[in-house]
Amino acid sequence: xxxxxxxxxxxxxxxxxxxxxxxxxxxxxxxxxxxxxxxxxxxxxxxxxxxxxxxxxxxxxxxxxxxxxxxxxxxxxxxxxxxxxxxxxxxxxxxxxxxxxxxxxxxxxxxxxxxxxxxxxxxxxxxxxxxxxxxxxxxxxxxxxxxxxxxxxxxxxxxxxxxxxxxxxxxxxxxxxxxxxxxxxxxxxxxxxxxxxxxxxxxxxxxxxxxxxxxxxxxxxxxxxxxxxxxxxxxxxxxxxxxxxxxxxxxxxxxxxxxxxxxxxxxxxxxxxxxxxxxxxxxxxxxxxxxxxxxxxxxxxxxxxxxxxxxxxxxxxxxxxxxxxxxxx
Amino acid sequence: xxxxxxxxxxxxxxxxxxxxxxxxxxxxxxxxxxxxxxxxxxxxxxxxxxxxxxxxxxxxxxxxxxxxxxxxxxxxxxxxxxxxxxxxxxxxxxxxxxxxxxxxxxxxxxxxxxxxxxxxxxxxxxxxxxxxxxxxxxxxxxxxxxxxxxxxxxxxxxxxxxxxxxxxxxxxxxxxxxxxxxxxxxxxxxxxxxxxxxxxxxxxxxxxxxxxxxxxxxxxxxxxxxxxxxxxxxxxxxxxxxxxxxxxxxxxxxxxxxxxxxxxxxxxxxxxxxxxxxxxxxxxxxxxxxxxxxxxxxxxxxxxxxxxxxxxxxxxxxxxxxxxxxxxx
DNA sequence: CTGTTAGCGCCTTCAG
DNA sequence: CTGAAGGCGCTAACAG
Numbered sequence: 001x002x003x004x005x006x007x008x009x010x011x012x013x014x015x016x017x018x019x020x021x022x023x024x025x026x027x028x029x030x031x032x033x034x035x036x037x038x039x040x041x042x043x044x045x046x047x048x049x050x051x052x053x054x055x056x057x058x059x060x061x062x063x064x065x066x067x068x069x070x071x072x073x074x075x076x077x078x079x080x081x082x083x084x085x086x087x088x089x090x091x092x093x094x095x096x097x098x099x100x101x102x103x104x105x106x107x108x109x110x111x112x113x114x115x116x117x118x119x120x121x122x123x124x125x126x127x128x129x130x131x132x133x134x135x136x137x138x139x140x141x142x143x144x145x146x147x148x149x150x151x152x153x154x155x156x157x158x159x160x161x162x163x164x165x166x167x168x169x170x171x172x173x174x175x176x177x178x179x180x181x182x183x184x185x186x187x188x189x190x191x192x193x194x195x196x197x198x199x200x201x202x203x204x205x206x207x208x209x210x211x212x213x214x215x216x217x218x219x220x221x222x223x224x225x226x227x228x229x230x231x232x233x234x235x236x237x238x239x240x241x242x243x244x245x246x247x248x249x250x251x252x253x254x255x256x257x258x259x260x261x262x263x264x265x266x267x268x269x270x271x272x273x274x275x276x277x278x279x280x281x282x283x284x285x286x287x288x289x290x291x292x293x294x295x296x297x298x299x300x301x302x303x304x305x306x307x308x309x310x311x312x313x314x315x316x317x318x319x320x321x322x323x324x325x326x327x328x329x
Numbered sequence: 330x331x332x333x334x335x336x337x338x339x340x341x342x343x344x345x346x347x348x349x350x351x352x353x354x355x356x357x358x359x360x361x362x363x364x365x366x367x368x369x370x371x372x373x374x375x376x377x378x379x380x381x382x383x384x385x386x387x388x389x390x391x392x393x394x395x396x397x398x399x400x401x402x403x404x405x406x407x408x409x410x411x412x413x414x415x416x417x418x419x420x421x422x423x424x425x426x427x428x429x430x431x432x433x434x435x436x437x438x439x440x441x442x443x444x445x446x447x448x449x450x451x452x453x454x455x456x457x458x459x460x461x462x463x464x465x466x467x468x469x470x471x472x473x474x475x476x477x478x479x480x481x482x483x484x485x486x487x488x489x490x491x492x493x494x495x496x497x498x499x500x501x502x503x504x505x506x507x508x509x510x511x512x513x514x515x516x517x518x519x520x521x522x523x524x525x526x527x528x529x530x531x532x533x534x535x536x537x538x539x540x541x542x543x544x545x546x547x548x549x550x551x552x553x554x555x556x557x558x559x560x561x562x563x564x565x566x567x568x569x570x571x572x573x574x575x576x577x578x579x580x581x582x583x584x585x586x587x588x589x590x591x592x593x594x595x596x597x598x599x600x601x602x603x604x605x606x607x608x609x610x611x612x613x614x615x616x617x618x619x620x621x622x623x624x625x626x627x628x629x630x631x632x633x634x635x636x637x638x639x640x641x642x643x644x645x646x647x648x649x650x651x652x653x654x655x656x657x658x
Numbered sequence: 659c660t661g662t663t664a665g666c667g668c669c670t671t672c673a674g
Numbered sequence: 675c676t677g678a679a680g681g682c683g684c685t686a687a688c689a690g
Contacts, residue, residue: 349660349661350660350661350662351661352660352661352662353659353660353661356659356660362659363659363660364659364660365659365660368659368660387666389666390666390667390668391665391666392666393666453666453667
């Protein structure tokens with residue numbers, strides 16, 4: 001801790017100063033194996049005085065561990081990597097990986113050609129892969145050698161633990177809220193068709209509409225605000241009596257509200273609008289957005305932690321999605 | 330590319346299959362040094378057939394390079410690491426670092442005790458540090474051994490290249506817009522006091538107000554939407570004639586608008602509101618937010634790229650901040 | 659132009 | 675309980 005040595009101390013330096021062998025120093029610093037209290041103490045002191053910081057790269061090399069955790073995002077174009085959702089996942093992952101000496105990498109998995117995973121499987125610096133926007137095809141394409149080192153934020157499989165929000169329950173809660181507050185002409189803006197986890201809310205919607213004897217009005221979406229704007233216009237045109245629009249993303253919902261306002265339609269008196277995610281700004285818009293929460297940070301943290309821990313995770317970890325009733329619906 | 334070998338191929342395997350030495354294989358794969366067209370070809374073929382992927386950790390170990398790029402964020406609490414702005418920086422950095430086999434780590438630098446940097450300096454797995462929320466104290470505390478491996482998103486120093494948005498010009502543009510559209514009682518909500526780059530807009534504001542003979546009305550802020558809500562109330566109470574509120578963050582501006590709406594104050598007819606950043610949602614709120622753009626992604630990309638390239642960057646790289654006039658002001 | 663020779667910093671059997 | 679020895683996968687001088 002004293003001198004800012006120009007050449008950072010190595011384990012060798014610590015061992016020499018402590019008057020022990022590298023092996024012993026290694027044991028006490030890694031906290032593995034035996035060491036006498038005396039040795040333990042001298043090594044600790046030496047390490048402290050030298051300001052010794054272990055080199056994760058060397059450590060990984062010898063133990064075959066890997067120094068990078070890869071966030072692999074499926075999508076139609078590399079632009080998915082700029083998505084705020086993806087950034088939240090990467091940020092949260094980086095935060096938990098840092099203390100372990102692991103860095104985070106960000107990969108794009110082009111939809112329909114899942115060979116990208118093969119390369120990751122052969123990269124010995126990769127300690128694990130977090131799949132985002134997981135599809136069935138993707139799960140099928142996971143190389144055997146990656147087994148046990150892959151988790152999914154979204155759907156999983158017998159060999160790939162899933163960390164996900166309870167989409168169905170979240171959608172149900174919002175839809176019930178809409179119904180309970182008197183809405184009967186409810187339109188829905190979906191997520192991307194190819195994304196499994198955006199199908200569940202649609203099923204929930206169709207089920208409830210059918211059950212209540214209400215018309216089904218589905219508009220395809222892509223989670224974007226721009227799509228929300230367009231979808232609102234379509235909804236108004238096709239179904240002038242619409243009294244609620246449920247979007248599967250807060251961004252989209254805000255786009256819907258913006259378009260509605262432009263058209264002179266009032267929210268929520270004329271048309272109620274609800275979203276999904278509860279992004280930080282959802283509480284700050286006018287009107288404040290009614291939505292279901294989606295703890296992205298906690299999910300990503302759990303997924304990354306499972307990988308770092310190494311031991312097999314539960315097949316499915318579901319995070320609750322709770323209704324947040326605000327002004328927009 | 331053929332077999333998904335259970336044990337990933339090493340350079341040794343490639344060399345053997347190609348019938349050359351490890352060194353030669355290394356040269357053609359790393360693209361460094363000489364190699365006959367023949368050797369080059371055979372190694373390439375072998376590597377391809379084996380699906381060889383170099384191990385960045387081993388490579389870094391021997392070349393002394395480092396496998397992690399650290400995003401180090403100064404702040405009063407570790408909660409800064411959850412900031413959307415920070416996540417954007419990390420995401421963008423991860424994207425450019427990935428092809429280089431470098432992972433991204435995320436560190437919190439507690440304000441006022443800059444010893445965190447010492448530890449980073451001694452970690453041989455760190456190839457570079459991107460400072461976020463840089464303060465003068467932080468710049469002073471950078472260990473010599475880190476020189477040339479640190480860049481700053483924010484203020485810099487003779488030894489630390491700065492990548493930043495042109496705050497002054499951005500603030501000027503917004504303020505002039507406010508003035509040009511007839512606003513004369515302009516209040517401002519600042520960023521955190523300790524953050525150097527949030528001081529420049531304040532100076533711009535004071536300068537312009539003084540020059541125009543208008544009253545100075547400054548409210549301390551912290552970039553948060555919650556603070557925006559509170560600040561709007563204060564502004565209304567202290568200066569009932571206020572006709573514009575300029576916040577140094579879009580989140581804060583949206584908080585201001587929300588509070589104003591709650592109070593029955595109309596935006597922009599009663600009070601104009603402007604922000605700073607142009608976050609994606611700024612165009613989707615009602616009213617759409619007038620702001621100045623802040624290309625966080627490009628800035629972070631440039632900063633990370635400079636570190637990866639290794640060669641000294643320009644002392645200051647300024648990104649333009651352009652006025653985006655929408656409905657709120 | 660190519661192969662040989664040394665390690666990078668660390669962990670992990672093994673004898674002692 | 676401890677030290678000696680070997681090697682993780684790769685690159686960087688060197689001689690040939």
